[in-house]
Amino acid sequence: MELICPAGTPAAFREAADAGADAVYCGFRDETNARNFPGLNFSREELGEAIAYARRRDTKTFVALNTFMRAGHEELWYQAAADAVRVGADALILADFGLMAHVAETYPEQRLHVSVQASVSNPDAVNFLVEAFGAKRVVLPRTLTIADIARLARQVRCEIEVFAFGGLCVMAEGRCSLSSYATGKSPNMNGVCSPPSHVRYREDGGDLVSELGAYTINRFPREEAAGYPTLCKGRFDIADARGYAFEDPASLDVMGEIDALREAGVCALKIEGRQRGKAYVGEVVATLRKALDARPEDRPALLARLRLLSEGQRTTCGAYEKRWR
Amino acid sequence: MEFPRPLAAPLALLPIPIVEGAVKLMFSSLMKRHPKLFDRLGEHRAKRYAFRPTDLPLVFLVEPARPAITLMRRQANPPADALVEGSLFRLLTLLEGRSDADALFFARSLTVTGDMEAMLALRNALDGSEIDLPRDLGAAAGPFAPLFSRAAAAIRRRALAGENAAWN
């Protein structure tokens, strides 16, 4: 199985390539990708250099253009696709049908991957994108169990990539407007979820209170590990109960299920985290590379280290495990 | 992890203008080596960033637009758009991108207040810059260069020795 690794900067890109990534995915420094955070991502020149660096190591480069084209401004996405193709991206990761159609028509030779943001969760949907746009690979949403994935894999004619480690979307990806409901900025339209421009932390009686826009998302007593105020990982009141309504601040980690995923027909494991620093990327990629190549019984010790890097310092198997639902 | 005491002590005792002179020298040395350091900031270049080590009675104020660094006595509300607080050691590891800011933050080892977007932009800019303190500061002249060079080397040794795992 391939290891697909994130890079938010050229430095992180080199770190990932050096640490044993089979492919590195990244995006341009604008709203054409779903990690449109300040100071992050690549200029055209940086992407060209990164691809050259990757080629020398036999590493592939995937370029994420996985937001939805803003009506009337489609040219920004078309140009990004043209530039990514020009500098030699090995694959474009797309979510918007309009953009998929454009790429399939304009660059028929270009390898097209379906982003998790397209929310393709069943065989009919996968086959639609394969037939309509010649998609070669789909990244499945984090809404499926391993059994679901295995069943789906048997019914489709394209490669399957799944998220194995990192941030966890609780909601079906690409179909969530929680962020824009609170801040006006969304993953689909602006490439940001719970954007830092709307984040505020304040101290209140020894607690750390995190806010997003006008809303309180969480409150951490002094000794408790904190989290970024991502809406779906907030603590809320429902009737008389207080708690994490959707999901605890935890990260996804299904590396313990590597063999099951391989048997299910998964060809690539994706690490989330283009917004994380190069230290994180280096550590996670190196560890998961080792884990992939290690004997099953040696994996737990390797993977235990990574928990400390995770949100809330906890990990979960998420939807891959049926009881999570 | 605290900043090694023998290294921190002189910083706490010396008159500010003297320490500031050394810090400015190192800052300009860093800027010379990494002229594109602040390019990634974009619109956040005009913001002011305060670094307040918890183990020193000082605040470092960085203004990328000028670019300049100033030093002041520790105060509750430094004149900055964004403020990050943590041990000097941790702040320096962040500068190098050798430790993961998110992990430190989740573990409550860092506190960030003010303009989060600006701070995130700076974090990403630093992370993307490949600063190497022993190398970059070894080149700096001045009475405190060896001091900081030593501190930087200590950080590097610990980081590479795998103490990253104890970031929490």
Added chain:
Amino acid sequence: MDARKPTLSLGPVLYLWDGPKWRDFYCRIADEAPVSHVVIGETVCSKRLHFTEPFLVDAIDRLESAGKQVILSTLALVTLERESHYVRALVADSPYVVEANDLSALALLEGRAHAVGPLVNVYNAATARLLARRGATSICLPPELPASSIDAIVSQTPGIAFEVLAFGRMPLAISARCAHARAKGHIKDNCQFVCGEDPDGLPVKTLDRQSFLALNGVQTVSFTCQALLTELHELAFQGVQRFRLSPQDCDMVAVARLYEDVMAGRMDAEDALQRLRQAYPAAPLSNGFHHGREGAAWIARARNIAHGAT
């Protein structure tokens, strides 16, 4: 003014209502509500299908006899084999127009006239035109879209009847996990249909007691209620052909009449807003998405009331 006079449509009941309540609701809509189209059928959770199935044929008959155009809804999230089978069967057998709410329905409906629901990501005209080529005849745009996007899409996509959500709590997210069941101490596979206890959604408040969201099974909806009333004439002028009312647990006939009165120029939009607040007091109104702001925001349009009056 555009010659095509827009009409009202009724979206599917997103919540789990018990069978008789659900049937009575559609009977009353058939008899009294000034809506041209009615989208009907379970959209949120496949586990709920058996609650309304016994009443579906009767409800459809009643709506059809009343002259309503019936559109069958499909599931928003299709992951299980039985869910795939359900959507396939529905698409294969339906004598009515089917509304696609996920990509599997969209795939299966290729080549025949169909509707596209607000849960399919149509953010630009390139996508809308692609769907039109595949057979879509109407598209209800996602609630997240600002007016500028609606205008650009509608003006560049001829041959599609565009629809905009004008009333109701906004669908914001859907998950494989059931937060609603979780909130009541269950997991999805043994949920005991606790979402049926909250026919208008289960409110989610922040730790500072701010009303924020509402749970509807695996779906999360806004706490606020989308209310585009002062915006109706402008949207109609831009070519939007239908305004969708999403059923809440309130007098939807009264709601539909308010919208009808505003569209026909019989009632001032500001008056209608006051009455809407009385008809549905459970939630504050919002229109932020439409104005390019946070969806929960309410943008008063005092300065724009003059539209058409000066």
